[in-house]
Amino acid sequence: PGFRHVPFNDIAAMREAVTANTCAILLEPIQGEGGVRVASETYLKEVRDLCDAHKILLILDEVQTGMGRTGKLFAYEHFGIAPDILATAKGLGGGVPIGAMLATDKVAVGFQPGSHASTFGGNPLVCAAGVATLEVLLEAGFILDQCNRMSGYFIERLEYLRDQFPALIREIRGKGLMLGMELATDGDPIVRACLDKGFLINCTAGKVLRFIPPLIVQRKDIDQLIEALRGIFSRLP
Template sequence: MKVWSSDDKEYLDFVGGIAVNCLGHCHPKVVIAIQKQAQRLIHVSNLYHIEPQIKLAKLLIEHSFADKAFFCNSGAEANEAAIKLTRKYAKNHLGYDRYEIITALGSFHGRTLATLSATGQEKFQEGFEPLVPGFKHVPFNDISALKKAITKHTCAVMLEPIQGEAGVKMPSEGYLKEVRQVCDEHGLLLIFDEVQTGIGRTGKLFAYEHFGIEPDIMTLAKGLGGGVAIGAMFAKEHVAQSFQPGSHASTFGGNPLACAAAIATIETLLEDGIIMDNCKRMGKYFMKQLERLKKEFPSIIAGVKGLGLMIGMELTKPCTSIVNSCFEQGILINCTAGNVLRFTPPLIVTEKDIDRLIDVFEDIFGEIA
């Protein structure tokens, strides 16, 4: 949970590399896995079968809805792959003019041109126009807006089950189930961007498991490698078939080193269920403490939301100065959407760590109030 600056100041890390360091910093199992793999083989290219890549694919498929995996190096690349697979699938199965993907306002899907175009936030797009055509944005949690946006060109809906960069925006009760239903009725694919919500972050390995539905395609990155860069796209067999050898590729995607780190991360997360259980318990404890703080400082805190250890606290004012005050007091937190403090700590966070943060908040908010 801790990092130290070059002048030896200690920081308690509630950012966790923005939902990357799910096992904390330098977890011994991940470190050893990387060391061993580095001594054995670092890179060979996807011209050959890569043993750790196959093992990782099997591990994740065993624990998910998916039948096939594609590995890359980041969340944007994983989403780029999902967009390409969707277009190819639509051409093969739905018709040549079915290319449009509906995404949500407030979403964040990455910074390559296609994923930026999929992203429903103009502030990230400004200056990079013309954007890639074929994306339509509708308000999150508005099922009738989604239905109205479907045209004869639509082929898929792409959503984050919980919107991260929008300020930890939760789906309303039944929304994701209705989205699945609408997709089924219209023959559309459902893509879940679980780059931020995946790998245990919400208390289940994947966030979709909370909502009683399955997507057709899912993307992962962030926590997958426990700190090492790796991204992945997962799909059901009938969808995955639209990628044939040569359709899509990545030089470094699924390299032995990154896959060894990811295997160690997933195995450690799932081992005995201790860490996942900690995530659920600490998530509840954290929310309870923040709710208590909200009652104490109603003029400063507008709301608390989240699931597991993906938590947002909405303030009534911009939150940059709070992030800076915490930094001065040796605590790392993050501000998103202007006025939402976002907490994505390692899933090993303890009550003591949370209490320390709450004490610091008491001081800062007390002073402001």
């Protein structure tokens, strides 16, 4: 029982960790708390092949990356693979607390009603919110299109900042509206300075500012944030 942790994007370490007792591999296709780190397509395909070769399950944690956040309904769609089990939450309820575990038909036969129970899990009220959120999200692709358009604009503006502050900003990365800016310095003071200006961002893995705006964010919102960051960066010692 239990998990073995292995370095991300390192297929040799993953192969090494799999034994005859391994039942599944669980990972985030884009690590959130780990610092907005995107799995490589090759890595995810090799992990999928490894699972198939050993007849073990691939479980994707899409709690952060799911529900349109990366510009597709689920992030795995960017990588040409599919999981056996997927966890989703956060965006799923459009503001109400709901999480869900999805499984392929083949895997789902291993479950019966009650085998994955929780007191408030699966209650009709939040499920209705989840269905409504999904309907709006998929309505003629409108929100996903908007997410991809704004992603392109946001990345362009973050790269503009990187060009202005090359010693401070190491990398811009991410997909859709899950973007990270790796700094050469501690990100917390910048998060606080943004909050003082009315922008709620956060910092993961010490030095990575994470931007996960609403999927309906507008250009003017992005422009205001970029301007605030420019001011904050130019006042850093």
